[in-house]
Amino acid sequence: MTTQQAPAIRVQGLEKSYNKLEVLRGVDLVVERGSIFALLGSNGAGKTTLVKILSTLLKADSGAAWVNGFDIAAQPGEVRESISLTGQFAAVDEILSGRENLVLIAKLRHLKNAEQIADSLLERFSLTDAAGRKVSTYSGGMRRRLDIAMSLIGNPPVVFLDEPTTGLDPQARVEVWQAVAELAEQGTTVLLTTQYLEEAEQLADRIAILHRGRIIVDGTLAELKQLLPPAEVEYVEKQPSLEDIFFALVGDNDPTGTGRSAARTN
Numbered sequence: 001m002t003t004q005q006a007p008a009i010r011v012q013g014l015e016k017s018y019n020k021l022e023v024l025r026g027v028d029l030v031v032e033r034g035s036i037f038a039l040l041g042s043n044g045a046g047k048t049t050l051v052k053i054l055s056t057l058l059k060a061d062s063g064a065a066w067v068n069g070f071d072i073a074a075q076p077g078e079v080r081e082s083i084s085l086t087g088q089f090a091a092v093d094e095i096l097s098g099r100e101n102l103v104l105i106a107k108l109r110h111l112k113n114a115e116q117i118a119d120s121l122l123e124r125f126s127l128t129d130a131a132g133r134k135v136s137t138y139s140g141g142m143r144r145r146l147d148i149a150m151s152l153i154g155n156p157p158v159v160f161l162d163e164p165t166t167g168l169d170p171q172a173r174v175e176v177w178q179a180v181a182e183l184a185e186q187g188t189t190v191l192l193t194t195q196y197l198e199e200a201e202q203l204a205d206r207i208a209i210l211h212r213g214r215i216i217v218d219g220t221l222a223e224l225k226q227l228l229p230p231a232e233v234e235y236v237e238k239q240p241s242l243e244d245i246f247f248a249l250v251g252d253n254d255p256t257g258t259g260r261s262a263a264r265t266n
Helices: 047-054 076-082 098-108 114-124 140-151 170-185 197-203 221-225 242-250 259-265
Strands: 009-018 021-031 036-040 062-067 083-086 158-162 189-194 206-211 214-219
Touching: 009 047, 021 036, 021 047, 021 206, 021 214, 036 170, 036 197, 047 062, 047 158, 047 189, 076 083, 083 140, 098 114, 098 140, 114 140, 140 158, 140 170, 170 189, 170 197, 189 197, 214 221
Parallel strands: 036 189, 036 206, 083 158, 158 189
Antiparallel strands: 009 021, 009 062, 206 214
């Protein structure tokens, strides 16, 4: 099987402990190419540990994994060339402008036409109007979108997003959701870790729940819904959710123009 035929990510029996604390206890999963795979779990479930192992930042105690067809233990260099990792906090230089951040990363990666690459990503992530502003003036959602844009320089086929909307307000989260959805639309494989159930529901083609170091369920949203029988009720008065209230009050003040409807349709 060639690297292009293999799943984007394949994990078999990964285990990892810190002293006597078992963090991963035999994790198995498969992520198909061009999909968004959401890994759900509470704090301490092992999500970040798994991402660090898959991105070659940490060694597993046992088990095996392949990213873009490359063995993470035997071919770490090839794995690193195939991926990009965005952590829980935006890794951007606040002194530089948005465009300067992108140009810098493109030049560090020895890519030609760094300015053209930067301009293309600014347009793709709706940041063109703010391209010349210092990142210190950006909102949380704008910083995170810039961070994701920076991770795409070099066109990595696999992107790891480790809790990308942590600390963002509801409107900024919608901006990031739209950016993530567009990655998959253009063929990038996304492994997304999150604590937010709604985030996985909105974005993921497939969802796995990591609990106490093991994958306890893995399937599409429709498949997961079949695990519980539907509730039978005679009459339901729908009360507005907090999300309904928030967007009703703020109206169309969405700087990306995507709004609530875009998030729900992706």
